Amino acid sequence: INAEYMGILVQYRVGNMTDSWEEVVDHNIKFEKYDEALLVCNKQIEKSGKSVLLLVRRAKCYTKMNEFEKAMADIKEAKKLTVPSSADLALVISQESELYWETNRLGDSIKLLEENKTLASDFSSKITELQKEYHKQYGLEYGVETMKRIERFICWMRENGAHFSKIRMKYYGPDYRGVHAVKPILSGELFLKVPKKLIITPQRGKETEMGAKILKSGVKLSWDYLVYITIFLLTQFRDEKSWWKPFMDVYPKLVDNFPVFYSAEEKKMLTGTPMIDQIASERREILDEYESIVAKVPEFKDFVSSEDYIKNKTLVISRIFYVKMHGVNDRIMVPLADMFNHHYEKIGQTYWKFEDADDSFAVRTQKDVEEGDAICENYGQKPNYRFLFYYGFLIDNNKKNAVYLKLRFNKDDPSMSKKEQLLGISHGYHIKTFKYFHYFGENEKTNNKFLGYLRLIVFEGDVNTLCQYLDPHVASLKECKGGRRKLRLTPISKENEKKALAKMKEIAEDRLSKFPETYEQDLTKLREDGLSFNTRNVLIYRSGEKLIYLLMKRMAEAGINSLVTGKKADDVVPEYECYFKKTVNYLQSLSAQPKTRIPLPC
DSSP states (O other): OOHHHHHHHHHHHTTSOGGGHHHHHHHHHHTTOHHHHHHHHHHHHHHHOOOHHHHHHHHHHHHHTTOHHHHHHHHHHHHHTOOTTOHHHHHHHHHHHHHHHHTTOHHHHHHHHHHTTTSOTTHHHHHHHHHHHHHHHHSSOTTOHHHHHHHHHHHHHHHTTOBOTTEEEEEEETTEEEEEESSOBOTTOEEEEEEGGGOBOHHHHHTSHHHHHHHHHTOOOTTHHHHHHHHHHHHHHHOTTOTTHHHHHHSOOOOTTSGGGOOHHHHHTTTTSTHHHHHHHHHHHHHHHHHHHHHHOTTHHHHSOHHHHHHHHHHHHTTOEEEEETTEEEEEBOTTGGGOEEOGGGTTSEEEEEETTTTEEEEEESSOBOTTOBOEEOOOSOOHHHHHHHHSOOOTTOTTOEEEEEEEOOTTOTTHHHHHHHHTOOSTTEEEEEEEESOTGGGHHHHHHHHHHHHHHHOOSOGGGGGGGEESOOSSGGGOOSSOOEEOOOOOOHHHHHHHHHHHHHHHHHHHHTOSSOHHHHHHHHTSSSOOHHHHHHHHHHHHHHHHHHHHHHHHHHHHHHHHHOOOOOSOOGGGHHHIIIIIHHHHTOSSOOSSOOOOOO
8 A cells, every 4th residue: 555545545534535535445446355445435425425436336346245236226226316328327337237247147248338339438449358258258259149048047047046156157169168267266165056946856857747657657767866857857848938948058968979979980989998888788778768668658758759868868967966955865966066077186176065054055165266267076086988988078197097807717617616606606707897997006906806806717726725815704615605705815826926917918918909900009090180079089098998908918928027037027117016016026035835815015
């Protein structure tokens, strides 16, 4: 605060300079001291009565303080004190435009200035500036139909009690959008609040005409909450006068980025991956559900086609929140919050919950968010297979990338029945499906389980001796009764480990042989310009799987070589360094097969 301003402030406070109030207010607004600025405005109104200038300044204070209703009340009152085509009216219009902008009515803000641009010479330049800012913040050109739908949605949310003054939707492409901060958000700050009346629950779906018929029919549904939320949305789509129409107008329509809806050419690029089978399985599962509903409620076939049902349920799966509402666990869809994108490095940036006291869904930050930053949540630490299949996108350099591998006993294994008895399974020679991660060290526990079962598959000794590795522990196969049991099979011997690694290499080579193109060819294609969104995703996904198989093969070969030559493996790929340090080097110290259980060194 400079000396000149201090002099003005002192004179104003002692009442000697009533005309200086404007400078005091402007200075406090500039330094975000809105409470002090508001006090000065109110004090001046008490002294000299209401004027256009005072009401506009107070409206500015209220706008900055997010007291938008009070700001609009002052603007309306100020308008009554103006005359047409006056400088005072221009001042009021300018502040009203600012209020619209701050309340996410960007289009209305620009339109107001356009309608009154003859009032002030600087309105034309302001319009141009706001149009540029509009494109920057929304990712859309001013005036497009999508913009109008967004504004109707924003107004609908606000009118029905939602609060979100510091965030805004942004489009990155057709039907691809996110949410960004338009002002800094402090750690712990509540930046989105959505009342229950704006939340879509399974119960709302059950209360629709079609939902009630399905519920009454008694048809068995495996994930009924997804079905009823889908039914609710389909009901609103069919009703042009629906109260939910503003939300339905901005709800995503395109599903081309989901593998289930890939073109024949795009599916062909997935050759060699398990996703080909998963696509067929997912479509069949949802179609079976559709047909089971039609069998019980025949009019459901006229309500929605099978293809539209698959499409809408796929979208619902990717947009659900799991919450506890008034003590009851539920799955819900929350307008605007359902537009948060994923970012694995921003885990903990936001956290959300349903707050019973306010009967609303609340989202807060756990870290400071800068102006312009995307508001992200973490969808969980998933491999690219799941991200791509269920959400239609994936992560570059995903630290949690993994492949899914089905392990089976060798058909000609004479000990297979005893090994099945050990595990408590009776599925022929199929054991189970494992998730095997790219980074061994970060996911050591999971990858070691996979290795443990490989050791069992190639084991050639007395299966009774493996009972000590079961969880829960049993003394002998005779006690292996009842359901499935977990196996925690740590290294048994050098010979067994070599065979287990050879099995790993065999699996990796088999999976790699199913791909028509190599890992290197995928990398070359990824460097090409003009790749479509789906093509790029497929290349990242399948090259990621190939890399894991290549590393598995390299690890197996290096491990076998180390166990055969007796040389300690010091120079290995970083992804598998811990395996060699803990397992291979440990086995080097053993001269024979141990008589007792070996704890894996940590």
